[in-house]
Amino acid sequence: MNTMDTKKYILGGFSILLGVVVLVSCEDFLMKSPESNISEEEAFENFSNFQGYVEEMYEIVDFTNQYWTNNWNWGDDVVTSHDMNFHIVDMFDNGNFWGWQTEHNGWDASWMNHSRPLPDPGLGRRGGIDLWDKGWQTIRKANVGLQNLDQMQGTQVEKDLIEGQLLFFRGWYYFQFMQYFGGLPYLSEPLPADAQFNQERLSYQALADSVAQDFRRAADLLPVDWDNTAPGARTSGNNELRINKIMALGYLGKNLLWASSPLMNNGTDESVGSYSQEYAQRAADAFGELLSLVESGQADYELLPFEDWHMNFYTQGQNWQIPGASEAIFRGPYYDANGSNWGTSKQYFPTVLEDASNIFPTANYAENFGMANGLPLDESDSGYSDSYPWQDRDPRFYKTFIFDGVQVVQGTMPSNEEQHRHANLYTGGSYRYANGNDPGGSQTGYVLRKFVPLTANSFDTGHSYGNNLHIHLPWMRLAGVYIMYAEAAAVANQSATGSAGNFSLTAEDAINRVRDRAGVPPVDSRFLGDVNRFLGEVRREWAVELGFEKHRFTNLRRWLLLTDEEYANKTAIHFDRPPGFDLDNPRDNEVLNLREEVLVEREYTQRHYWLPLKTADVNVSSSFKQNPGW
Numbered sequence: 001m002n003t004m005d006t007k008k009y010i011l012g013g014f015s016i017l018l019g020v021v022v023l024v025s026c027e028d029f030l031m032k033s034p035e036s037n038i039s040e041e042e043a044f045e046n047f048s049n050f051q052g053y054v055e056e057m058y059e060i061v062d063f064t065n066q067y068w069t070n071n072w073n074w075g076d077d078v079v080t081s082h083d084m085n086f087h088i089v090d091m092f093d094n095g096n097f098w099g100w101q102t103e104h105n106g107w108d109a110s111w112m113n114h115s116r117p118l119p120d121p122g123l124g125r126r127g128g129i130d131l132w133d134k135g136w137q138t139i140r141k142a143n144v145g146l147q148n149l150d151q152m153q154g155t156q157v158e159k160d161l162i163e164g165q166l167l168f169f170r171g172w173y174y175f176q177f178m179q180y181f182g183g184l185p186y187l188s189e190p191l192p193a194d195a196q197f198n199q200e201r202l203s204y205q206a207l208a209d210s211v212a213q214d215f216r217r218a219a220d221l222l223p224v225d226w227d228n229t230a231p232g233a234r235t236s237g238n239n240e241l242r243i244n245k246i247m248a249l250g251y252l253g254k255n256l257l258w259a260s261s262p263l264m265n266n267g268t269d270e271s272v273g274s275y276s277q278e279y280a281q282r283a284a285d286a287f288g289e290l291l292s293l294v295e296s297g298q299a300d301y302e303l304l305p306f307e308d309w310h311m312n313f314y315t316q317g318q319n320w321q322i323p324g325a326s327e328a329i330f331r332g333p334y335y336d337a338n339g340s341n342w343g344t345s346k347q348y349f350p351t352v353l354e355d356a357s358n359i360f361p362t363a364n365y366a367e368n369f370g371m372a373n374g375l376p377l378d379e380s381d382s383g384y385s386d387s388y389p390w391q392d393r394d395p396r397f398y399k400t401f402i403f404d405g406v407q408v409v410q411g412t413m414p415s416n417e418e419q420h421r422h423a424n425l426y427t428g429g430s431y432r433y434a435n436g437n438d439p440g441g442s443q444t445g446y447v448l449r450k451f452v453p454l455t456a457n458s459f460d461t462g463h464s465y466g467n468n469l470h471i472h473l474p475w476m477r478l479a480g481v482y483i484m485y486a487e488a489a490a491v492a493n494q495s496a497t498g499s500a501g502n503f504s505l506t507a508e509d510a511i512n513r514v515r516d517r518a519g520v521p522p523v524d525s526r527f528l529g530d531v532n533r534f535l536g537e538v539r540r541e542w543a544v545e546l547g548f549e550k551h552r553f554t555n556l557r558r559w560l561l562l563t564d565e566e567y568a569n570k571t572a573i574h575f576d577r578p579p580g581f582d583l584d585n586p587r588d589n590e591v592l593n594l595r596e597e598v599l600v601e602r603e604y605t606q607r608h609y610w611l612p613l614k615t616a617d618v619n620v621s622s623s624f625k626q627n628p629g630w
Helices: 026-030 047-058 088-093 131-147 156-181 204-221 245-260 262-266 277-295 306-312 337-341 395-400 415-420 478-493 507-517 531-545 552-558
Strands: 014-018 020-024 078-080 328-330 359-361 569-576 592-601
Touching (some): 047 131, 156 204, 245 277, 328 478, 478 531
């Protein structure tokens, strides 16, 4: 596994911005020994020391493995089993968006905010990193570094590398915050510890402009490949996680696409709901610059072959290799690969296979996955039938879901358990929750397989240490960039045939690149003449290709769809097996009496488009306002 040779050079305790100014000791944070102290002058005097200072910023939250029962999908995509209904997603389903905060969630399972120190004896490195605290620490740390950049003695290339990384991390954490909370004060310098905090919140787009400047400058300073620089040559072969031009361009485009989106462009006025074409054009140009470098071979990224699609999310039997391969653009290092086997790998199967926390995909979300001919299910000529719901579906459907009849257990199992070898997901089946029995069974009629091999069950023990199963989702991958480019280019030009000024692919072409990888035909011509119909297919591609990868909740919000009944409700399917059910060919089996049931009705209002800020933070200054309705 390629990881950075991280050198830690620590300044003493200094204040960080955490919405307010708080004193945090870096010594406590890393439990370092006194002899490792060095002065500020030494920390910034040369590239090696300064890079050590920067590399602490790479320890970003791993949202997939933050805790033994963590979850990160808060849209209309998942439900938890009845015995595990205390997750953040359950709080959000009940409209309790305060649940992202330690002060309100009552435990430490949120990757956004928790109270566990680092290191934690029981959880290794996972225990002490959360988005909120680490983000504000890193923003301040980036500002301290930028303030001291002129102290560094070195070549211009070395200085550019340091500055580019600092700007990227400042912009990246601001972007993470603003997509959940909206506009915030933008700080380009570290606040003194005794300063009076009186900064006002900017509008979303004003903050996005400042963040765009950070990403644009970072992209101009950073190389495509660190190995091709003199400083990077010193760690050649171990640079794949270091911030580069492609990462900066990717987040420049994403930041601008978000700023163009209906929520950010119009607030919560759902009667308007229009994009900003100006921001969309800027986003398309940023993605176009990135994709030009990729498609010309100047950047070493490419879509994985479809047979290796799972390697975006997990590796197995590959000596704990970090997942992502050539498709992952931005991901953090992960130090305890086997930790994912005690958390993430055990979250998805029902208790008859794995006695652990259980999260199941909703039936309504599975309906986004269309047919093998590329058409959505609700098109009259799609070929979909309620009598044969698993037949001729998009190939990604079969890689994402376990449905009724799929063989799950591959090896031997006790004779009294043999009935659980195949997924009994029909109503009353052993994989289902029914009538208060087996609260760890699927409520929805589906089981998620996207992030785990089928053998990750208690019979095959595919998650045992010797199998080297490593689960670790990227924050951004190349397929997502093609989809974002398609959305931005279509909006900017109000046409499926629109493109960026610096890249030849049209919006239609970009979507088809992703579909073609999966063996799905191009977007049908009926969706190309009207930009809104085409954007519907773009949204569906988001749901299918990037499903369950932490995008849905934010997408529904930025598209102003969160409060629509179609997306607010979570459903299950019920059905019966007919006589003669064929376990050897589950895709072609007939089902009887297929019906859909609403499990969760989420009653959202306009206030739910933004998460509430911490009460302690907004009480610091009258200029720092809480989000409306909270």
